[in-house]
Amino acid sequence: MNQTMTENEKYLIPDEEIDDLQNGYSLIQSASGFRFGMDAVLLAAFAKVKKTDRVMDLCTGNGIVPILLAARTESNSISGIEIQEKSADQAKRSVLLNHLEDRIRIFLGDIREAPQRFGMSVFQTVTCNPPYMIGNHGLQNPDEAMAIARHEILCTMEDVIRTASHLLVQGGRFFMVHRPFRLAEMMKTMMMYHLEPKRMRLVYPFVDKEPNMVLIEGRKGGNSRITVEKPLIVYEKPGVYTEEIRKIYRGG
Amino acid sequence: MNQTMTENEKYLIPDEEIDDLQNGYSLIQSASGFRFGMDAVLLAAFAKVKKTDRVMDLCTGNGIVPILLAARTESNSISGIEIQEKSADQAKRSVLLNHLEDRIRIFLGDIREAPQRFGMSVFQTVTCNPPYMIGNHGLQNPDEAMAIARHEILCTMEDVIRTASHLLVQGGRFFMVHRPFRLAEMMKTMMMYHLEPKRMRLVYPFVDKEPNMVLIEGRKGGNSRITVEKPLIVYEKPGVYTEEIRKIYRGG
Numbered sequence: 317m318n319q320t321m322t323e324n325e326k327y328l329i330p331d332e333e334i335d336d337l338q339n340g341y342s343l344i345q346s347a348s349g350f351r352f353g354m355d356a357v358l359l360a361a362f363a364k365v366k367k368t369d370r371v372m373d374l375c376t377g378n379g380i381v382p383i384l385l386a387a388r389t390e391s392n393s394i395s396g397i398e399i400q401e402k403s404a405d406q407a408k409r410s411v412l413l414n415h416l417e418d419r420i421r422i423f424l425g426d427i428r429e430a431p432q433r434f435g436m437s438v439f440q441t442v443t444c445n446p447p448y449m450i451g452n453h454g455l456q457n458p459d460e461a462m463a464i465a466r467h468e469i470l471c472t473m474e475d476v477i478r479t480a481s482h483l484l485v486q487g488g489r490f491f492m493v494h495r496p497f498r499l500a501e502m503m504k505t506m507m508m509y510h511l512e513p514k515r516m517r518l519v520y521p522f523v524d525k526e527p528n529m530v531l532i533e534g535r536k537g538g539n540s541r542i543t544v545e546k547p548l549i550v551y552e553k554p555g556v557y558t559e560e561i562r563k564i565y566r567g568g
Numbered sequence: 569m570n571q572t573m574t575e576n577e578k579y580l581i582p583d584e585e586i587d588d589l590q591n592g593y594s595l596i597q598s599a600s601g602f603r604f605g606m607d608a609v610l611l612a613a614f615a616k617v618k619k620t621d622r623v624m625d626l627c628t629g630n631g632i633v634p635i636l637l638a639a640r641t642e643s644n645s646i647s648g649i650e651i652q653e654k655s656a657d658q659a660k661r662s663v664l665l666n667h668l669e670d671r672i673r674i675f676l677g678d679i680r681e682a683p684q685r686f687g688m689s690v691f692q693t694v695t696c697n698p699p700y701m702i703g704n705h706g707l708q709n710p711d712e713a714m715a716i717a718r719h720e721i722l723c724t725m726e727d728v729i730r731t732a733s734h735l736l737v738q739g740g741r742f743f744m745v746h747r748p749f750r751l752a753e754m755m756k757t758m759m760m761y762h763l764e765p766k767r768m769r770l771v772y773p774f775v776d777k778e779p780n781m782v783l784i785e786g787r788k789g790g791n792s793r794i795t796v797e798k799p800l801i802v803y804e805k806p807g808v809y810t811e812e813i814r815k816i817y818r819g820g
Contacts, residue, residue, distance in 0.1 A: 499755075544749075
C-alpha cells in the first residue's frame with residue numbers, strides 16, 4: 317500500500333491529489349482548483365457507447381469523462397481534447413496512472429480546430445460537459461482556470477455543437493450535460509447543426525425541486541422525435557442519494 | 569333540483585350530457601364522442617392570465633379551456649375558436665349554460681384565418697391544447713370529429729404557433745400543452761416565430777415513468793432563457809392522484 321502510494325505519487329505535481337473513483341480507476345485532481353462534479357458522472361452514465369465506437373470528449377478538463385467511459389464501456393478509442401495546458405497535462409497523467417494509454421488519448425488544443433485536426437465525420441460518439449455560464453454573465457471566477465472551465469470564455473455552446481456535428485459520422489451520437497435554463501437555445505443550435513435531439517433526461521435534486529441539469533442526446537441527421545425519460549432524482553432526503561444515483565456511482 | 573335539471577336540459581341535444589366541473593361551472597360534452605382530458609385542466613392551471621388580458625384559446629373544442637380560465641382568472645375577455653361546427657356549437661351552449669356570455673365568446677372558424685379576422689397583435693394571452701398526433705401517423709380515429717381533435721388534419725403545430733405569434737402583442741404569452749416526443753420541434757418552431765420558450769413543466773404519470781405531457785410558455789420577443797419547473801407528478805399510486813393534482817382540480 318505504502319509502496320503503491322509512492323509509485324503513484326510520481327504522477328503528481330504540487331497541489332494535486334489522487335482520488336479513488338470507486339470503479340477501479342483513479343483521477344488526479346487539483347487539491348484547491350476545479351474538481352469534477354456529478355455532471356461528469358451522469359454524462360458518462362447517460363452516454364451509450366459501443367465497443368467499436370471512436371469517441372471524442374470535448375472540453376475534457378482533467379479527463380474525468382474519458383476515464384469513466386473507459387470504465388463503463390468497451391471502446392478502445394476514446395479521445396479527449398482540452399484547451400488548458402494544466403488540465404490536459406493532468407488528464408494525460410491520469411491516463412498513465414490508470415494504465416489506460418492504449419484506450420485513451422488526451423490532446424491539448426482548441427475544440428474549434430478539432431475538425432481540421434482529426435478530420436470531418438470520423439467519430440461515432442462525441443461527449444461534452446462544457447462550461448455552462450454565458451460569456452460575461454455572472455461572477456467570473458477569480459481563478460482563471462476555473463473561470464475557463466465554468467464560463468464560455470474560450471468556447472461557446474455553439475462552438476461545442478458545431479464541432480460535434482463536424483466530427484460525427486452521419487447517424488453518430490452527441491451526448492451533453494448542461495443547465496436547463498439553456499434548453500431552448502441548446503435544442504435550436506443542435507437542430508441548426510443537424511444534431512436532432514433524440515433523448516433527454518432532466519436531473520432534479522429533489523422530487524419537488526426545479527431540475528439543475530439536463531442530459532441530452534442528439535443524432536446527426538436523425539428525424540424529429542425526442543424521448544423524454546423518467547426524472548433522475550438525486551436525493552431521497554438531504555444528504556442521502558437515491559438508489560439510482562448510488563448505482564450510477566458504482567458504475568451501474 | 570329537478571327543476572334545475574329541466575332548466576339546463578334545454579341546452580342539450582341528443583347524445584349530450586352536462587358534466588359538473590366541480591368549480592362552480594359545468595360543461596356540455598358528447599356522451600360518446602371526444603371528452604376533455606387532464607391536458608385541458610393542466611393547461612388552464614399552467615396559464616398565467618391577468619385581469620386586463622385579452623385571451624384567445626385556439627382549437628377550443630367544446631370550450632373547456634375558456635370555461636376553466638373564466639373560473640381561475642379575472643379576465644373578462646376570453647375568446648375561443650374552433651373549426652368543427654358541432655364542437656363550437658357545444659361550446660357556445662356551455663357558455664350560455666354557465667351564464668358566461670359576458671366573459672367568453674366562441675367563434676366558429678379556422679385558426680389559420682384568425683389573424684385576418686381578429687387582427688394582428690391584439691391578444692395578451694393565447695392558449696392551445698392542439699391535436700397531438702402528426703398528420704397521418706398512428707391510427708386515424710374512425711370518428712371524424714375525434715380524429716380532427718387528435719390528429720393534425722386541419723391544423724399543424726406550426727399553424728398553431730404561427731397563428732399565436734401573429735395574434736399576440738409584443739411581450740404577450742403563449743401557453744400550450746403537448747406531447748413530449750414533439751418537444752424539440754415545438755421549441756424550434758416557437759423560436760422561428762419569435763415565441764421564446766420561457767417556462768416548461770413536464771407531467772409524469774408516476775415519479776418513475778416517462779412524462780406524457782409537456783406544458784410550455786412562450787413569450788413573444790422574449791430573450792433566450794427558460795425556467796424548467798419541478799416535475800408535475802399525477803399519481804402517487806395507481807388510482808390515487810397526488811395532492812397537487814387534486815388541488816388543481818379543485819381550482820387551486
